[in-house]
Amino acid sequence: MSSRVRKIRENAYVMNTIGIAVFIALWWLAVEARLISPLFVASPLAVVQVLFTQTASLAQNTYITLVTLVESFLVAAAIGILAGAVTGAFDVADWVISPILDLLRSVPNVAWVPLAIIWFGIGIESQIFVSAFSAFFPIFTNTYVGFKSVRPSFIRAGYNLGASDRDVFFRIRLPASLGQVFPGLKLGIQNGMAGLIAIEFLDSTSGLGFMMGEASDFFKANIVIMDMLMIGLLGFALTMTLVLAEKRFLGWQRRTS
Numbered sequence: 001m002s003s004r005v006r007k008i009r010e011n012a013y014v015m016n017t018i019g020i021a022v023f024i025a026l027w028w029l030a031v032e033a034r035l036i037s038p039l040f041v042a043s044p045l046a047v048v049q050v051l052f053t054q055t056a057s058l059a060q061n062t063y064i065t066l067v068t069l070v071e072s073f074l075v076a077a078a079i080g081i082l083a084g085a086v087t088g089a090f091d092v093a094d095w096v097i098s099p100i101l102d103l104l105r106s107v108p109n110v111a112w113v114p115l116a117i118i119w120f121g122i123g124i125e126s127q128i129f130v131s132a133f134s135a136f137f138p139i140f141t142n143t144y145v146g147f148k149s150v151r152p153s154f155i156r157a158g159y160n161l162g163a164s165d166r167d168v169f170f171r172i173r174l175p176a177s178l179g180q181v182f183p184g185l186k187l188g189i190q191n192g193m194a195g196l197i198a199i200e201f202l203d204s205t206s207g208l209g210f211m212m213g214e215a216s217d218f219f220k221a222n223i224v225i226m227d228m229l230m231i232g233l234l235g236f237a238l239t240m241t242l243v244l245a246e247k248r249f250l251g252w253q254r255r256t257s
Contacts, residue, residue, distance in 0.1 A: 042222035050226040057211065062230050065196065065207045068124060069234070072131035073192050077185060080136045084143025084181075089173055101140065109134040109195045113202055127199050127207075134195025135188035142184025146177025182246040186239050193235050 024044050030036045031043040038046070050058065083101070087094045112133055116126040150173050158168045200209025208227045215223035 038221070039219055040221055042225055046222040047225045047229070050222050054223060054226075058226065058230065061206055061208050061211045061227075062234070065200065065209070065231075066234055068127050068207065069131060069189070069193055069196050069238070072128045072196060073135055073189050073238075075128065076132040076135035076188055076192060077139055079132075080139030080184070080188065081143050081181060084140045084184075085147055085169075085174070085177075088144040088147025088177070089169060098144075101137070105137050109191070110198050113199050116199070117203055122203055122205075127196060127204065130199045131192045131196035135192030138187035138191055139181075139184045142180045142187070143177065146180030146184075147173055149180065150176045178250055182242060182250070186242050189238050189242065190235055193231065197231060 027041075028044050031038055031041060083097065087097050109130065112130055113126075116129045120126040120129060154172050154176060155168055158172045163171070196207070197209040197212075200207035201213045202209075204210040208231055212224050212227040215221075215227070
């Protein structure tokens with residue numbers, strides 16, 4: 001990395017830190033000056049106090065949400081990548097499967113909560129279903145587009161060199177489509193988080209969504225805001241994990257570009 005690029009990144013980090021500090025300062029001043037009622041927006045100090053007064057509950061509910069989200073995401077990723085790859089690579093599958101998924105895609109994710117409760121009852125199964133369903137479509141769509149976007153000349157070259165259908169699928173189509181798959185995974189985990197928090201809020205006895213709902217019933221804005229921050233941190237951490245995986249699996253694209 002050149003010194004110029006390093007300097008630019010260092011300046012960006014400094015500016016990001018300053019921006020966050022200014023935002024927190026304005027937030028604190030607005031609450032202290034009663035421009036915003038503490039009943040609706042707690043001060044930063046009140047939010048930080050939650051870390052010490054609700055440590056056990058916050059840690060437990062964060063862990064439950066994290067585990068459920070990871071399980072849901074793995075289910076969505078497996079099904080979404082498989083469905084996207086098959087429909088993107090084979091026209092017959094595209095003609096049969098895509099219209100059904102296009103119909104289901106139009107239904108808001110939250111609308112599946114009542115049906116999930118009917119099917120699976122109140123518990124982890126309904127939460128995984130709603131979260132996985134929310135994460136599925138971005139993963140499926142990007143995988144589908146990735147497979148459809150593979151250059152036909154690459155496929156013809158593979159067949160001309162004696163590659164089998166299996167070789168073309170796994171050694172040409174799949175690697176060439178990963179540039180689209182990873183953005184879908186990152187968007188999918190964000191959608192999965194949104195779906196999970198929604199069903200935890202509406203129908204759960206644990207998790208950050210449940211904790212937010214319980215706190216909102218008693219106007220505990222500091223707990224609600226802390227839960228929101230934890231949700232953001234979880235989403236950021238999981239997204240960055242996918243970014244690192246993307247660099248690991250797509251490093252060859254940067255080296256050849």
